[in-house]
Amino acid sequence: MTEETKTSEPQADPAVSVVGPDDGETIVLGTTRMRVLEDGSHTGHRLAIAESVLAPHTQGPPQHRHARHDEGFYVLSGTVRFTVGDEDYDATSGTLVMVPPGTPHTFANLTDQPAVMLSTFTPDLYVQYFRDLQAVLIGGQPLTPQANIDTMSRYATQPATGLT
Numbered sequence: 001m002t003e004e005t006k007t008s009e010p011q012a013d014p015a016v017s018v019v020g021p022d023d024g025e026t027i028v029l030g031t032t033r034m035r036v037l038e039d040g041s042h043t044g045h046r047l048a049i050a051e052s053v054l055a056p057h058t059q060g061p062p063q064h065r066h067a068r069h070d071e072g073f074y075v076l077s078g079t080v081r082f083t084v085g086d087e088d089y090d091a092t093s094g095t096l097v098m099v100p101p102g103t104p105h106t107f108a109n110l111t112d113q114p115a116v117m118l119s120t121f122t123p124d125l126y127v128q129y130f131r132d133l134q135a136v137l138i139g140g141q142p143l144t145p146q147a148n149i150d151t152m153s154r155y156a157t158q159p160a161t162g163l164t
Contacts, residue, residue, distance in 0.1 A: 017042035024051075027134045030143060031055035040124025048124035053116050054080065054109035061152070062145050063106040066099070068156040070122045073097040073107065078115025082107045085160075104160030129155045 017038060025036040031054070038049040054060075063083060073080070075091045082089045082097050084105045091097055099105045109115040121127060132151045137143055149159050 015042060027130045029130065029133050029137065031058045034130055036127060036130075038124075039127045040121075043124070045124045046122065048121040048127045050119045050121075050127070050130070051076075051116065052119060053114055054078070054107075055114055056109060056112050058109045058115075060107040061148055063104050063160040064149075064152055064157050065104050065160050066101050066126070066155075066157045068101060068123075069125045070101060070120075071099045071105075071126070072120035072122075073099075074118040074120075076116040076118060078109060078113050079111050080107050080115045080117055081110050125155055126157070129157070 019037045025039065027034040027036065033053045035051045036048070037051060038047065040046070040048045073082070073091070073096070075093055075095045075097075077093050080091045082091055082105060084099070084103060089097070129151055132154070133143060133148065136147055136151070141147065152158065
């Protein structure tokens with residue numbers, strides 16, 4: 001039996017994870033509050049899910065590319081500006097944005113209202129990135145673009161260069 005076969009077979013007594021509205025790990029990154037709903041520990045590290053609240057006029061991370069994971073964003077409320085390469089997309093409530101590995105992207109809330117989105121990470125690799133960023137802030141260091149890029153590099157992610 002291959003390792004792939006083992007992980008895809010149903011388990012005899014699978015554990016169900018239920019995260020209530022006041023549960024989950026909270027990560028605060030400046031004007032963004034993230035609630036980790038699934039960090040991969042209940043999915044065999046295949047999937048992580050987080051809810052993020054972007055305050056008005058919140059700039060996102062530097063435009064970047066992931067080498068090893070897909071990232072999905074479902075806008076629950078507000079408007080989020082996604083920049084993919086040199087194209088901008090204003091995603092409103094009910095919009096899903098899927099970003100495959102290798103695709104340059106970033107996001108921001110340019111409006112006067114908060115925006116809420118549900119994010120997926122497949123596999124769960126990138127959840128620790130957010131924990132590491134929070135540790136930088138808790139340690140009293142500013143979250144500079146370079147600190148962000150340095151942290152990204154530990155999770156198979158690089159800044160997208162040559163883009164405007």
